[in-house]
Amino acid sequence: MVKVNELPAKAARETYVSFRNLKGSFGSEEFNFVLFYGNPTGNAISWCPDCETAHTDFMKFANHYEGPARFHTVPVGSREEFDTRNPFLGSDPHIEGVPTLAVYKGNVTYLKLVDPTFEDIAYFAKRHNF
Numbered sequence: 001m002v003k004v005n006e007l008p009a010k011a012a013r014e015t016y017v018s019f020r021n022l023k024g025s026f027g028s029e030e031f032n033f034v035l036f037y038g039n040p041t042g043n044a045i046s047w048c049p050d051c052e053t054a055h056t057d058f059m060k061f062a063n064h065y066e067g068p069a070r071f072h073t074v075p076v077g078s079r080e081e082f083d084t085r086n087p088f089l090g091s092d093p094h095i096e097g098v099p100t101l102a103v104y105k106g107n108v109t110y111l112k113l114v115d116p117t118f119e120d121i122a123y124f125a126k127r128h129n130f
Contacts, residue, residue, distance in 0.1 A: 002062045002063055002065060002071060003071075003075070004058075004059060004062050004071040004072065004073060005022075005070065005071065005072045006072070006073045006076075007019065007072065007073065007074050007075065009039040009040050009075040010075075011077065011078075011081065012077030012078075012081040012082075012086045012087060012088065013087055014075065014087060015075055015076065015077065016076075016087040016091070017087075018074075019034075019067075019093075022072060022074075023092075023104065023107075024063035024110050025106065026070075026105070026106055027106060028105055029068070029121035030068040030069050030070060030105070031067070031068070031069040031070075031103055031104070031105050031110070031130050032069065032070050032071075032072060032103070032104040032105070033052060033058070033061075033062070033065075033069060033070070033071045033072070033091075033101065033102075033103055033121075033130075034072045034073075034074055034093075034098060034101070034102045034103075034104065035055065035058045035071075035072070035073045035074065035100075035101050035116075036068070036074050036075075036076050036088060036093065036095050036098055036100045036101075036102065037051035037055055037073065037074070037075060037076065037097055037098050037099045038051045038056060038075065038076065038077070038078070038079065038082065038099075039075040039076070039077055039078050039081075040075065040097045041078070041079075046075070046098075046099075047078065047079045048079075048098050048099065048113050050098070050099055051098050051106065053064040053100040053117070054099035054101070054115065054116055054117070055073065055099070056100065057116065057117055057121065058071070058073065058116070058121070059096050060118050060120060061118055061121045061125075064122075065125070067125075067130065069130065076088045076095065076098060082098070093109070093112070095112075095114075096114060097114050099114070099115055100112060100113065100114050100115075100116075100118065101113045101121060103124075103128075103130060108129070110128065111124055111128065127129070
């Protein structure tokens with residue numbers, strides 16, 4: 001079973017610093033799958049309904065993936081923080097919405113998918129030899 005590194009939900013700016021540190025550890029020898037999603041709220045995975053589905057599909061994909069890779073989930077802030085002041089929007093990774101899946105190898109971004117499904121992730125992984 002694959003271990004998924006789940007960054008803790010904090011304020012967007014704090015989590016952004018954690019993401020930048022995490023990204024600095026990405027090596028060029030393996031792919032890093034990163035799911036960006038809205039922070040958890042109450043008992044829900046996220047304030048964003050599509051993020052809940054994407055998170056479940058991402059975990060399913062991680063558990064079925066057989067290649068050399070690392071998997072990470074990154075909460076990008078509360079609904080109130082998800083606006084133009086959110087550092088995830090204006091700076092790398094420049095996400096346009098949540099959920100977004102990004103695939104990195106070292107500092108290179110190979111793929112970005114908005115609102116990914118399990119089938120989308122599996123298709124692109126196979127097509128791009130991830």
